[in-house]
Amino acid sequence: MTRTVTVGFPAVWDIAEWETSHANGERPDRWPYGLDRLDDQYDLRTVALSSRGYLPQFQSRRSQRRGVAIGWEESSVARLVASRRFEHVVGGVIWNTDPPVNARDRAVKALYRRALKQASALWCLSRPQVALVEAILGRDRPAVHFLKFGIDTDYYRPAPLPLQPLVLSAGGDRDRDIPTLYAAMAEIKAARPDTQVVVQTASDHPVPAGIVRVQRLSHRDLRDLYGRASIVAIATRFNHHVSGMTVALEAAATGRPVVTTDTPGMSDYVDEASGRLTPAGDAGAMAAAVVGLLDSPRQLRDLGRAGQHRVLTSHSTKTMSSAIGEIVASLSH
Structure with a gap:
């Protein structure tokens, strides 16, 4: 029975x-x-x-x-x-x-x-x-x-990389580090002015020039935005419950490399084969990791494929x- x-x-x-x-x-x-x-x-x-x-x-x-x-x-x-x-x-x-x-x-x-x-x-x-x-x-x-x-790998599906570079960040749990994220995004925009930067957050922290802030996104709109992105970046404060893992896995399922804060447990979801882990609070390291991938299209593509495979088989x-x-x-x- x-x-x-x-x-x-x-x-x-x-x-x-x-x-x-x-x-x-x-x-x-x-x-x-x-x-x-x-x-x-x-x-x-x-x-x-x-x-x-x-x-x-x-x-x-x-x-x-x-x-x-x-x-x-x-x-x-x-x-x-x-x-x-x-x-x-x-x-x-x-x-x-x-x-x-x-x-x-x-x-x-x-x-x-x-x-x-x-x-x-x-x-x-x-x-x-x-x-x-x-x-x-x-x-x-x-x-x-x-x-x-x-995550639902039937809902988040692989999408071809865009011609126009776009760096996306999404999510709003209480351990997101918006000041570090914005500082990193500003450095990315300065280094790569051709790159569009979109941040989904309800935070009222001042938004740097050149960054598009979206307060809320539906699941469907976020899925579409993953497909338009080149890289997904996530900045969090130190925590033990892997803040940001949902967005990391959804992005990886779409075939996007993830650059995120190296907090305890995050390496079970993002590693050097599928993205980049950077120290907490280090906007410069996050920006450098993102720009380095934008400057290496083959590596960006390979990391995205590896992350997608990892999600499909294990997550x-x-x-x-x-x-x-x-x-x-x-x-x-």
């Missing part, structure tokens, strides 16, 4: 609308993070998780726990554990290794860690983060796995879901 697995998503996400949007070609994957691809291994169900309070269901009682539940990150994992409905809860840890920003954040992280210790298995998308999570949770913790992140949501399925399969019935 096929095992039933429940996937918990934040209640603010309308999964039916997500499926419709995907069917219309407006976004990658039928469910967030491609977790729908587990349906070739398990009988999938979804549950909406309330975001009210810290752990709104933590005091609820259930006489019998059944089945397996999956949460993508610690907030969802904590709510699934707190519901006391499931025999096993597995999921990811992303933000809990970040230093707390205030007293409330410290309290939330402590509650989440309490719940994470009650999970049956956990994963991190960053290899170095695994040891941090193990240390934070201490003894009597569940197994913590390294899970290679993946699709299909391969990622298969790895999650193996974690679930390892749990006792």
